[in-house]
Amino acid sequence: MTDPSSLPYRPCAGVMLLNAQGKIFVGQRIDTTLEAWQMPQGGIDDGENAEQAAIRELGEETGITPDKVELIATIDDELFYDLPEDMIGKVWKGKWRGQRQRWFLYRFLGENSDVDIKTRHQEFRTWRWADPAELPEVIVPFKKALYEEVLAGFASYLG
Structure with missing residues (x-):
């Protein structure tokens, strides 16, 4: 078996x-039976910067178009x-040991009817709006520390 420490981190945006x-x-x-939730995220494709990947992933996973969001902040x-x-x-x-992610905070300018998770490559079975404080408790345990970092990074913009 490959030593995990020899594998790189997958470049992603959230x-x-x-x-x-x-x-x-x-x-x-949609690909797990766990009651785990997550924010939109995914890999950065060749030729993309992190923000372009974030907007693309948002559209691919939620159906939300770029005109329905406004950038508030980033974690550097x-x-x-x-x-x-x-x-x-x-x-x-088997190519990656985990992910290295750039995170973006966007304000949603649309209506709930603008969300359509039944996209071409559907990733979510259902969706909802969650209170920021509950995020670390509803995601898969191995991402809990990461979500706490994201919350800390955007804390001044959250309630």
């Missing part, structure tokens, strides 16, 4: 989407998480 009531968009992944540093040992080699074709 979106914390804030509605007018100060709640955050979370989706429940990359944030990292490691996959649990039992997942290394099984996800992302």
Whole structure:
């Protein structure tokens, strides 16, 4: 088996989407039976910068178009998480040990009817608006520390 510490981190971008009531968009992944939720996120493609990837991923996962969001803030540093040992080699074709992510905080300017998770490559089975304080408790445990970092990075913009 490959030593996980020899594998690189997958470059990714994430979106914390804030509605007018100060709640955050979370989706429940379609590929797991866990009751785990997450914010939109995904890999940065060749030729993309992190913000372009964030907007693309937001659209791919939520159906929300760029005209329905407004950038509020970014976290300048990359944030990292490691996959649990039992997942290394099984996800992302075994190429990555975890992710290194750039995070963006956007204000949602649209209506709930602008959200359509039944996208071409559907990733979420359902979605909802969550209170920021509950995020670390509703996501998969191996991302809890990362979500706490994201919350800390955007704390001055959240309620």
